[in-house]
Amino acid sequence: MTKSFGSVVAVDNLNLDIAEGEFFSMLGPSGSGKTTVLRLIAGFETATSGTIELRGVDVTDRAPFDRDINTVFQDYALFPHMTVAENVAYGLRVRGVPRARRREIALAALESVALAGFGDRKPSQLSGGQRQRVALARATVVQPKALLLDEPLGALDLKLREQMQVELKELQRSLGITFIFVTHDQEEALTLSDRIAVFNAGRIEQLGTPAEIYESPASPFVASFVGTSNIFEESAAHALLGVSGTASIRPEKIVLAAPGTAATAGIVSLPGTIAEVIYLGTATRLLVELADGRRLTVLEQNVTTRADHDRRGDAVLARFATADLVSLGSVG
């Protein structure tokens, strides 16, 4: 399908097949079209051309309230004039479930997201993480066929975000329904997803499992957007590495060795000097400047506590296996 706003093509000829029960992430920078795709699936936007099918049924022209899909909004969109329980029961209320019955279901749903006893509060009295859970309970209580999540963890602080990631994954497993998750956080996408679609400029750059996306990125964009990559464009790849086409290597696959270390078959050795050392706690990130001025990012795990001397200016050999190089093809 395609979606244009005026002359701007937000989603360009997209073709996507999401399996039932899958945790599917749409990853991309802001403005890459991932949120537009989500809004098209939810029915808030109408496609300029193309169709959307849900379990084989064409829902392209159906209004949002007529689709068996629910959304967890980025800002949660809880109704501020209703209590938490009324919020959760809203979907049941508009479906005509009797008052007592829907309150019962809502309270059970709140209990399942660890919010028992919060039913009579107003959303404004809850913390960000609690609101997030209410939004989840509200969207899942009507048992949708798929749940859409629009950067649901974006507003939470790091610790809470990590905790919610675990809870989301558990929730998805226990409900057994499809989760379609939009995020610009590559780590979140890698952690949670069964499959990831990497978006760029309204197109899918790559579609695959987290390991596929990370280990064999299909384009320079994916290689640099998902994790960090040292990219050698065609001429440099040929001169330094002896391979044809653009190639990239992940920082953690590079090992620094003392100058003069003997060459080994299948291992590339590039001489350089350490330009910058950044201590990250679990690891240390180093920038190694090669003879031609190019800088390589290297990640060293801090497996031992080492005496900290200033390593800037040290001459080293950056070594990595040619087998770890990822070919990104020829780019025009």
Add this chain to the structure above:
Amino acid sequence: MRLSSTARAVLATVTTLVLAVIYLPLGVVLVNSFSTSTTLTWPPPGFTLEWWGRAFRNVGALEAIGTSVQIALGATAISLVLGTLVAIALQRYRFFGRDVVSLLVILPIALPGIVTGIALNNFFRTIIDVRLGIFTIIVAHATFCIVTVFNNVIARLRRTGTSLEEASADLGAGIWTTFRLVTFPQLRSALLAGGLLAFALSFDEIIVTTFTAGSGVTTLPIWIFENLFRPNQAPIVSVIAVMLVAVSVVPIWLAQRLAGADQAQH
């Protein structure tokens, strides 16, 4: 920001002066309503409650109040319905001529009353041939009362955004259910504030009223204007004026409080 003591003294003096110019005359009216003089001489020669008693027995004044309330309620009701509808249309939908409509809706409050008055008088009498009366005043007042409701509602809609309505639709609610359960509760205090202002605006309007009231319809402002210069009526007018001040302060105060409470909440 810190101000020097001279600057503070100057600002305090100017503020006091400006407020005094506004409120001292009102105080004079209040004092006059208890004065024994019938010609509003100053200083008042003595104290009496006679005018207050007479005002409450004055059939003309009481009828005028009744008429004004009726007109203000009518104009407010029309403004609430139409103002809300046009605000939703302009804020939630994109259509050809949207900016023009927006300008045309707000314009009447800036138009000189005398122009509105003459235009409507002409329109009612010669073009559609309607007898001037309470109904024509209500319609005339509604033209500018809509603006206060419209402004309040559109500001609220802009602030609440569309995500609550989208959430409602997403959870299975149709357009009307969404309006009833989500949009309207969000607008409630904005409607109250806009409605109170519309009521106050209509209640003391005199220029447009003069042109659109046929003979025999006397609103309170018209009654005051007619009686101010009649012998022995001036003190009663003062009493009515004091009551008007009291009555118009309440809606404004309520409207302000509602707006303030909302801001604290959002």
